[in-house]
Amino acid sequence: MLTDLKPQPADKILALVQAFKEDPRQSKLDLGVGVYRDAEGRTPVMRAVKAAERRLVDEQDTKAYTTLAGDPEFASAMRGLILGDAVDASRVAAVATPGGTGAVRQGLELMQYADRASSIWVSTPTWPNHPSIIKYLGVPLQPYRYFDDATRGVDFDGMMADLANVKQGDLVLLHGCCHNPTGANLTLEQWQLVTDLLSRNGAVPFIDIAYQGFGDGLQEDAAGVRLMASQLPEGVIAASCSKNFGVYRERTGVLMTIAGNAASKESAQATLQFLNRQNYSFPPDHGARVVTMILNDAALRSDWESELEAVREGMLKLRTQLAGELRQRTNSDRFDFVADHRGMFSRLGASPEQVAELRDQHGIYMVGDSRLNIAGLNETSVPILAQAIVDVGV
Numbered sequence: 001m002l003t004d005l006k007p008q009p010a011d012k013i014l015a016l017v018q019a020f021k022e023d024p025r026q027s028k029l030d031l032g033v034g035v036y037r038d039a040e041g042r043t044p045v046m047r048a049v050k051a052a053e054r055r056l057v058d059e060q061d062t063k064a065y066t067t068l069a070g071d072p073e074f075a076s077a078m079r080g081l082i083l084g085d086a087v088d089a090s091r092v093a094a095v096a097t098p099g100g101t102g103a104v105r106q107g108l109e110l111m112q113y114a115d116r117a118s119s120i121w122v123s124t125p126t127w128p129n130h131p132s133i134i135k136y137l138g139v140p141l142q143p144y145r146y147f148d149d150a151t152r153g154v155d156f157d158g159m160m161a162d163l164a165n166v167k168q169g170d171l172v173l174l175h176g177c178c179h180n181p182t183g184a185n186l187t188l189e190q191w192q193l194v195t196d197l198l199s200r201n202g203a204v205p206f207i208d209i210a211y212q213g214f215g216d217g218l219q220e221d222a223a224g225v226r227l228m229a230s231q232l233p234e235g236v237i238a239a240s241c242s243k244n245f246g247v248y249r250e251r252t253g254v255l256m257t258i259a260g261n262a263a264s265k266e267s268a269q270a271t272l273q274f275l276n277r278q279n280y281s282f283p284p285d286h287g288a289r290v291v292t293m294i295l296n297d298a299a300l301r302s303d304w305e306s307e308l309e310a311v312r313e314g315m316l317k318l319r320t321q322l323a324g325e326l327r328q329r330t331n332s333d334r335f336d337f338v339a340d341h342r343g344m345f346s347r348l349g350a351s352p353e354q355v356a357e358l359r360d361q362h363g364i365y366m367v368g369d370s371r372l373n374i375a376g377l378n379e380t381s382v383p384i385l386a387q388a389i390v391d392v393g394v
Helices: 012-022 047-059 072-083 099-114 129-137 156-163 188-201 223-231 262-279 286-296 298-330 352-362 381-391
Strands: 092-098 120-124 141-145 171-175 204-209 235-240 252-258 345-347 371-373
Touching: 047 286, 047 298, 072 092, 072 223, 072 235, 072 252, 072 286, 092 099, 092 262, 099 129, 099 204, 099 235, 099 252, 099 262, 120 129, 120 156, 129 141, 141 156, 156 188, 171 188, 188 204, 188 223, 204 223, 223 235, 252 262, 252 286, 286 298, 298 381, 352 381
Parallel strands: 120 141, 120 171, 171 204, 204 235
Antiparallel strands: 092 252, 235 252, 345 371
């Protein structure tokens, strides 16, 4: 059996991480891996997470399983964080998952379980693991235009023209905020237009929100999700706590569905729990419990929100600095989009050859499509990156 297995292609981002580690240059910059880093290059444990974990060690008196859906308090806390009061709780089913990736996977399996004939529409480009999981599961995939390579903004006309072809029951995968890999986001007015289109065609939104709080703020980043959830009869939401709580290795995520009525919600809840049972039985609890403690404790939540806001403002400051350095060096505004984008990523617009030259000649590592991680920079390295971008002729 094992001798018949075919080698699998290496994950390009993980291969980039390994190449960076093996590069002996002290001046090298890792702008590839999608992990938040502070000015010292660390991925710190947030203060509120530390405090909640200390309390958990003192108070927790069992490691017994929770439920197939995970701790109900976690689901309730995450529903409040993401949806606010946009949807009545009686319509929302939820299960804890191993990270946002686990939530995406479970959402796609739910789609298959409900209707194998439907397609899922995915933005061009999107997070590379989206199409990878979709193709692995054999779900029909349809692309829709999203990023305008000329303006480095959203190609909204192209997006709407493509989505006009969605059929009843199709899913449309949307990034809740901080689009990965481009950093280009829909405006609230555009969210409304997409919502109207899905309503006319009977399609269902599948929203992946992995960076809430990294863009314009906790409430602002959820505005499009809440608008859509409040106006459409059904929806699917996959959420990650890896970034905004910094609990990457705890694999903390949630999958929520919004049903048209309470009866449909109960069916969805039972199905989500069934799928959890088939895939990994009981979901991990440590990260979910820490997140729940933070969201439900006024002091911990206040401290978490304060630190998260500092992270967000720090990334915006780096964006503004980089755009300014490039404007000064090029005597043009063609890189101003960097300051307009939100979240950890921007797509620079460099060719694969220029990306390779940045790596080989300057020790600057980014993904081949020129996605760079803003959080991999600091005030000192921004001018270095800007000069290298100019030197390779981007």
